[in-house]
Amino acid sequence: MPNMTLVAKIHVTGGQPTVEEVFTGGYIEATSSPKDNLDLPGRWVDWENRIPDPSWISVAWRGDDDHLHTGARTALDRLLKDAHTEPYAGAEIDLPSWRTFAATRGDHHLTMAGLSPDLWAIGHTTTMTAAVLQQDGTILADAPHSPSLTVLRDWLKQWEEAGRPAPATYTPALVRAGDGWDLRLSR
Template sequence: MWTVGWPTGHVRSAGSGPLALAVIGDCGADDQQLRQALTTVRASDWNALTCWPGSYLTIARSGESLAVIGDLAGQHPVYWRAEATGTWWSTSAAALAALDGAPFDPAVLAAHLALAQPDVLGQRSLFRAVSRVPTGHLLLVTPDGANTVRYEPVNYQPLNLPDAAPRVRAEGNPYLTMAGLRPDLWAPGHSTPATAAVIQQDGVIVADHRDSPSLTVLRAWLAEWESAGRPAPEVHPPLLARREDGQGPVGWDLRLAGAPETCAGP
């Protein structure tokens, strides 16, 4: 395996005997967590390797089995092609097509130009001989061949806040929380290890108690939003920033920059 153009700090790995794990990109796992995850690799629990914060490509090997996992956002797509000599994979479809000059797939190219989406036609890529691993799937290469395997569930079990509260409290932190109350209802808010408060898409606020500290924080956020003139999300450019030691739980913060100012000349 080789990489091109990635800084050294964005390519990290751990290994022990027949087990190996590598992450490429912005991965919130530290080196110790990567080493500990080798037991997960041994168990072939591929989905557990995608739960660290960040956006990254995961490559895991357990004996003769190799799993290549892109991120759900599609920032690290995975392409592959099978040959008589084995399986080639890459994050670049063009690189695989260049192996023998594979031509464009006209249908996929037309769909891509019309809809500007990479996954319109399932596993087909822009090149006829190259396949794309669909979002939520991984590429699994074994002695029997290569195929794509779904690791992300198609549907999520609906939860209401009373049922989810124990888990929110156990995993909560003093940062923004997003709770899935129903498959079609997401509620942003605030949580701590002991409290939780969210505001539903219909404007209803749900909290663990009327005197909840999380409810106080949430109301303060809403007051700031009101005083700022209720700005829409698209006016704040998003930034992904690593949380340093002493700033709370290790991981990443999604930060929104202030709205750009506009000036008018004479």
């Protein structure tokens, strides 16, 4: 997903990798021509709108969507048109902490969206429901009693109960996956 990159510093001794450090980070995708629009991530965008303002959505369930991205398009529309809004009751959002916590959930319905050029959001969507927390502390959902909003509120409660952990406080582990390794973070 865009902007969900975690960087792991790995040391290999005797063919055995060990994670030395984990931190948030990212990369800029190299392209054959200059990218003239930085309002949209370079990869993993499942649906985008250009008018009236740039907006986009990236869903972890893209493999379950159809080839026309109907589910992603519907989820984005639910967040943009007549969305239920409410303020987040917690303290100011620490985006690196929230982003890392949400990523470690490993939930199949994790979603990242850009609902305006400078305002990204992370939350839960399906083909039928949608709810995200924007980095300005506004929660948007398709309805006040949305199943995705219930999930998002539960994630936020768990994040607060965990003390809004910094990315560096997670315990990393490498798990063999085919010919390579998967990085897993736990608390």
